[in-house]
Amino acid sequence: MVTVHFEKNNTTRNVNSSAKTLALLLKELGLNPETIIVTRNNEVITEDEKISADDTLEILSVISGG
């Protein structure tokens, strides 16, 4: 289970995913990489980064809110 926290609405989801990379996980979640920045342990990661089941990811929204 990958834990994903969404900054935009301050929610957390446990995602049951077999995605091996961040790019595939984002595709499963229906998220456009152009509109977000992803961090793991407070470090920004790129889409080719490998994902493991015990990861906790933070999804930061790029688009301004108003």
Place this chain on the structure above:
Amino acid sequence: MLCHKCDRKAVIVLQHSGLCDAHFLAYFEEKVEKTINKFRLIDRADSLCVAASGGKDSLTVLYLTKKYLLRYQLPCTLFALSVDEGIKNYRKSTLRDLKTFCTKHEIDLHIISSKEEFGYTLDQAAPKIKKLQQKKACNICGVWRRFLLNKYAKKYGATKVITGHNLDDEAQVVLMNMFKANTTLMAHLGPQSGVEEHEQFASRVKPLYFCTEKETRLYALLKKFDVSFTECPNAQEGLRAYVRDMLNDVEARYPGTKQGIINSFLNVMPLIKEREMKKPQQLNMCLVCGEPTNNDVCNACKIKEALDGMSRGAKKVEVSPKKTSLKPKRVLIITKTKSEKKKTNNEKKKNIK
């Protein structure tokens, strides 16, 4: 992916190569500096006003403008100007971030309140104007913000207003104006806004013109700027949101699309501006407030007068010129909305029956 300039982990992939945090920060700052230099956005004789909201774009442009002035040892004065529209559960938090930022970086900050200027907060004005003219909160907000920024930038002696508009913002507006065949508005775009300089308007410049929204967010994040994500409760899902989403979809599939739109636009921009300059243009001074307008009364005053009229329960709003009279005293007639006209017609029909 590794940074193509060193062997550290990349934080962003640009076109086909990655950059680590240190090299990305340098790349971003160099891009902003080149934009300022290439388009001569800052002159050593300038007094600079940064239009700031406390969001990622305005804090980034504020920080980099100050850095630019220090780097080139320019004697320009610099201050931030913010508009408090009076939006509950939104503006207070962004203004708090902005105040903290300005204190930390020793930048003067002026906050202008819509309530004090017009007598209404946006929260108070929006439902009334919606009822009267079917206009959305963003329409009022846009008019009032532009009015206040220009008025107070001039009042505090600014020769230029620096905004945090980025490449995404500009690409969206270029497409929106193309969709609406509005070349007049398109002529006002570019790294330096406006068709030609005018003493009544503080010139607007955009140092982040070639920085994408994602790059700007990443820069603010890596620089640890205190930016809280708060969404304006009035944020509307209109044409801009549609174009924004569409552009992001195309960009994800075909990287470089947004940059391509801007490059294409910059190629034709001189022709569009030249054509607009040939058109006869008349700039008046608003009969109510004395600020520049294309009409007799500026849009900001029209909104205020409509609100005052509603408060008085009247449809006719008297407008008295503040300055020595350019024209005789005028009466503004607030046009009836479609629903109001329909209602009146129905009443007339009933009376005939």
